[in-house]
Amino acid sequence: TLHPAIAPMRTTCPYCGVGCGVLASPDGRGGVTIAGDPVHPANKGRLCVKGAALGETLGHQGRLLAPQIGGQTASWDQALDLVATRFRDTIARHGPDSVGFYVSGQLLTEDYYVANKLMKGFIGSGNIDTNSRLCMASSVAGHRRAFGSDTVPGLYEDLELAEVVVLVGSNLAWCHPVLFQRLAAARAARGTRVVVVDPRRTASCDIADLHLALAPGADAALFNLLLAEIHARSLDCGENIDGVEVALAAARATDPAQTGLTRAELAQFFDLWLGSDKVVTVYSQGVNQSDSGADKVNAILNCHLATGRIGRPGMGPFSVTGQPNAMGGREVGGLANMLACHLEIENPAHRTAVQNFWNAPRMAERPGLKAMDMFRAVEDGRIKALWIICTNPAVTMPEADRVARAIAGCDFVVVSDMMAQTDTTRLAHVLLPATGWGEKDGTVTNSERRISRQRRFLPPAGQARDDWRILAEVGRRMGWRDAFDWQHPAEVFAEHAALSGVAGALGSDFDISDLAGIGVAEYDALQPFLWPQSAARCGGRFFGDGRFHTPNGRGRMVAVTPRAPQALDAAYPFRLNTGRVRDHWHTMTRTGLSPRLSRHLAEPFLEIHPADAARLDLAPASLAEVTSPHGRAILRVLVTDRVTPGHPFAPMHWTGETAPSGRVDALVPGRVDPVSGQPALKSAGVAIRSF
Numbered sequence: 001t002l003h004p005a006i007a008p009m010r011t012t013c014p015y016c017g018v019g020c021g022v023l024a025s026p027d028g029r030g031g032v033t034i035a036g037d038p039v040h041p042a043n044k045g046r047l048c049v050k051g052a053a054l055g056e057t058l059g060h061q062g063r064l065l066a067p068q069i070g071g072q073t074a075s076w077d078q079a080l081d082l083v084a085t086r087f088r089d090t091i092a093r094h095g096p097d098s099v100g101f102y103v104s105g106q107l108l109t110e111d112y113y114v115a116n117k118l119m120k121g122f123i124g125s126g127n128i129d130t131n132s133r134l135c136m137a138s139s140v141a142g143h144r145r146a147f148g149s150d151t152v153p154g155l156y157e158d159l160e161l162a163e164v165v166v167l168v169g170s171n172l173a174w175c176h177p178v179l180f181q182r183l184a185a186a187r188a189a190r191g192t193r194v195v196v197v198d199p200r201r202t203a204s205c206d207i208a209d210l211h212l213a214l215a216p217g218a219d220a221a222l223f224n225l226l227l228a229e230i231h232a233r234s235l236d237c238g239e240n241i242d243g244v245e246v247a248l249a250a251a252r253a254t255d256p257a258q259t260g261l262t263r264a265e266l267a268q269f270f271d272l273w274l275g276s277d278k279v280v281t282v283y284s285q286g287v288n289q290s291d292s293g294a295d296k297v298n299a300i301l302n303c304h305l306a307t308g309r310i311g312r313p314g315m316g317p318f319s320v321t322g323q324p325n326a327m328g329g330r331e332v333g334g335l336a337n338m339l340a341c342h343l344e345i346e347n348p349a350h351r352t353a354v355q356n357f358w359n360a361p362r363m364a365e366r367p368g369l370k371a372m373d374m375f376r377a378v379e380d381g382r383i384k385a386l387w388i389i390c391t392n393p394a395v396t397m398p399e400a401d402r403v404a405r406a407i408a409g410c411d412f413v414v415v416s417d418m419m420a421q422t423d424t425t426r427l428a429h430v431l432l433p434a435t436g437w438g439e440k441d442g443t444v445t446n447s448e449r450r451i452s453r454q455r456r457f458l459p460p461a462g463q464a465r466d467d468w469r470i471l472a473e474v475g476r477r478m479g480w481r482d483a484f485d486w487q488h489p490a491e492v493f494a495e496h497a498a499l500s501g502v503a504g505a506l507g508s509d510f511d512i513s514d515l516a517g518i519g520v521a522e523y524d525a526l527q528p529f530l531w532p533q534s535a536a537r538c539g540g541r542f543f544g545d546g547r548f549h550t551p552n553g554r555g556r557m558v559a560v561t562p563r564a565p566q567a568l569d570a571a572y573p574f575r576l577n578t579g580r581v582r583d584h585w586h587t588m589t590r591t592g593l594s595p596r597l598s599r600h601l602a603e604p605f606l607e608i609h610p611a612d613a614a615r616l617d618l619a620p621a622s623l624a625e626v627t628s629p630h631g632r633a634i635l636r637v638l639v640t641d642r643v644t645p646g647h648p649f650a651p652m653h654w655t656g657e658t659a660p661s662g663r664v665d666a667l668v669p670g671r672v673d674p675v676s677g678q679p680a681l682k683s684a685g686v687a688i689r690s691f
C-alpha cells in the first residue's frame with residue numbers, strides 16, 4: 001500500500017527500553033526513511049542498528065490482515081461477539097478467576113491501561129500478567145522492598161556524570177546500544193571507569209577497565225561483600241535507612257569463594273566502587289532473571305542506600321528494562337500483583353479508590369496469577385479462557401513446549417497479533433489483527449521514567465485495529481458500555497492521568513495529574529517528559545533528599561543470604577545461559593524481515609568454551625543437540641573463550657523445527673524467584689552432544 005509523503009513524524013523506537021526518539025518519513029513511494037530524533041533526550045539523534053533498520057521491517061509481509069475464527073476469515077463483529085460471549089459465559093459458570101490475559105511490554109500504555117481496567121475492575125480478577133514478568137519483575141520487587149515503591153531513582157545522564165559505572169548482568173552494548181554509546185562517549189570525554197560484572201566476556205567489555213567473570217548467580221554474594229567492605233572502611237552513612245544491622249550481618253557472613261573471583265579482583269572492584277561518590281550500578285537481566293533475582297537487586301540497592309549514593313547527579317542504582325514499555329506496564333498495573341498507578345492490590349484503601357474512580361462493579365481483591373503460574377493454570381484447566389496480546393509465549397516462556405501444549409489444550413484461546421503465523425497464533429481459536437508500529441498512536445515510558453509518544457504515520461494493515469480499541473470493544477460487548485467508551489487514545493491517556501492524581505493523593509510516586517485534562521491536539525503535540533508531572537512534583541531524581549515512599553519515610557536495607565543456583569543433575573551437566581543478540585528482537589517477527597539485521601548472526605548458535613568443545617568432540621560450525629528435561633534445540637557450534645567452561649550461552653530469538661532450530665526457552669526450567677515470580681532464564685541444566 002502506498003502512503004502519502006509527509007513531513008517527518010516524531011515517534012519512538014518500538015524495541016528496547018532506552019526509548020529512542022525516531023523521525024519517520026514516508027516517501028510516498030511505499031518506503032519510510034528513518035532517522036534518530038536529534039531533540040529526543042534519550043538518544044539525541046543516535047539510533048542503533050535495529051532502530052536504523054525500522055524502515056525495512058514495515059509493510060504487509062506475514063501480517064494478519066483480518067480476524068479469523070477457527071482458521072477461517074470472519075468479520076470483526078463475529079469475532080468480537082464470540083470473544084465477549086465466551087469470556088462472559090466462562091466467568092458466569094466458573095467465576096472471574098477462570099479467565100486470564102497474558103499481555104506484553106510492547107503494548108502502548110493506553111492498550112495496557114484498558115486491558116488492566118477490564119480485567120481488574122470489571123471482570124474482577126487479578127489474572128492479567130505480562131511478558132515483562134520475564135524481564136524486570138525482580139527489579140519491581142526489589143524497589144518496593146527498598147523504597148516502598150517501584151521507583152527508578154535516576155536518569156540516563158547519571159551514566160554520563162558518573163566517575164564509575166558498573167554494569168551487572170547487562171550486556172548494554174548489545175541490549176541497550178544507544179545508552180552504551182552515551183556511556184562510551186562520556187568515557188572518551190571524561191575518563192569514566194567502567195566495570196563489567198558478567199560470567200561472559202560480552203561486547204560491553206570492550207570499554208571495561210575491569211571485567212569480573214564471576215560465578216553464575218553470584219551477584220548477591222559480590223554486593224554483600226561490597227557492603228561488608230563499605231562498613232569496614234566506615235563509609236556508611238546509614239541515615240534514614242532501616243535494616244542496616246541485619247543486612248550487614250548477612251553481608252559479613254558471605255563467603256568470598258562464592259563469587260569465583262580472586263582476592264585481587266575483589267579488591268580492585270572495591271577500590272573502584274568506593275573510590276568515588278559518583279558511582280552508577282546498572283543492572284539488567286543477568287540480575288533479574290534468576291530464582292533469587294529480587295535478593296540480587298536488593299544486594300545492589302543496599303550498597304547504594306548504605307552510602308547515600310542514590311538520586312543525586314552521577315550516582316545511584318539503575319535498572320534498565322528490556323522492553324520498550326515495561327515501565328508503562330508497571331505504571332498502569334499490568335502485573336498481576338499491582339494495581340493501576342503504582343497502587344497496591346493488597347491495600348483495601350487503594351482498591352476502593354480505584355474502584356470508585358472506575359465506577360467498577362467488581363474489583364480484583366487479591367493478586368492474580370503470575371506468568372508461570374498462569375500457564376500452569378491453563379494447563380490444569382483452572383483457566384478456561386485465555387487472551388494473549390502482542391506476545392509469543394509458545395516460544396518465549398520457560399518450558400516453552402509445555403506452555404505450547406497447555407495453550408493448545410485450553411478451552412478458548414484468543415490471540416491478538418500483528419503477524420499471521422507465529423508459534424502462538426497457530427494455537428488460537430480466535431485471531432484478532434492488531435496494528436503495529438507506525439500504525440498506532442499512544443505513549444511509552446522508557447527506563448528513566450520518560451514518557452514519549454508513538455505516533456501514527458501509516459494506515460492500518462488490512463483490517464487491523466489498535467489493541468486498546470479491540471479490548472474496549474470487548475468490554476462494551478460484555479456489558480460495560482460507558483466504562484469503555486473512548487473515541488481516541490488521548491481520552492484513555494487523560495483518564496489514566498486523572499487516576500494518577502487519585503493515586504498521588506494516596507502517596508503514590510506515579511502522578512501525572514497535570515495531564516488529566518489533556519485534549520487531542522495537546523496529546524498529538526506532547527513532548528517527551530519525565531514523570532512525575534503534577535502540582536506537587538515535576539520530573540527529576542528520587543530519594544536524593546533521603547525521603548522514601550515507605551510508611552515511615554525511611555529507606556530499607558534487606559538482609560540477603562546469597563543462594564547458589566540450583567545444583568546441576570549429572571545427566572545435564574552444563575549450565576546454559578540465554579540472552580539476546582545485537583541485531584534481533586525477541587522472536588524476530590519484525591527484525592527477521594531485514595536482511596541486514598540477519599547478516600550479523602544468521603542462525604541460532606551455542607557459544608561453548610574450547611575445553612568443553614574438545615571434550616564433546618564438537619568442531620567449530622558443526623551442529624550440537626542441546627537437551628534438558630524440558631526440551632531440545634539444535635544449535636550451530638561457536639567455539640569461544642568468551643564463555644567459561646561448563647557455562648555455554650545460546651540466544652533466545654529463534655524457533656522452528658528444522659536444524660538448526662533454536663527453541664532455547666524450551667530448555668529452560670519453569671523455576672521462578674519466590675518473591676518476584678520471575679523465571680530463572682539464565683540457568684538451565686542441559687546436556688550437549690554432536691548432532
Ligand code: SF4
Pocket residue numbers: 013014015016017018019020043046047048049050051052176177178179
Ligand atoms: Fe531502539 Fe533501543 Fe536501539 Fe534505541 S537503543 S534505537 S530504543 S533498539
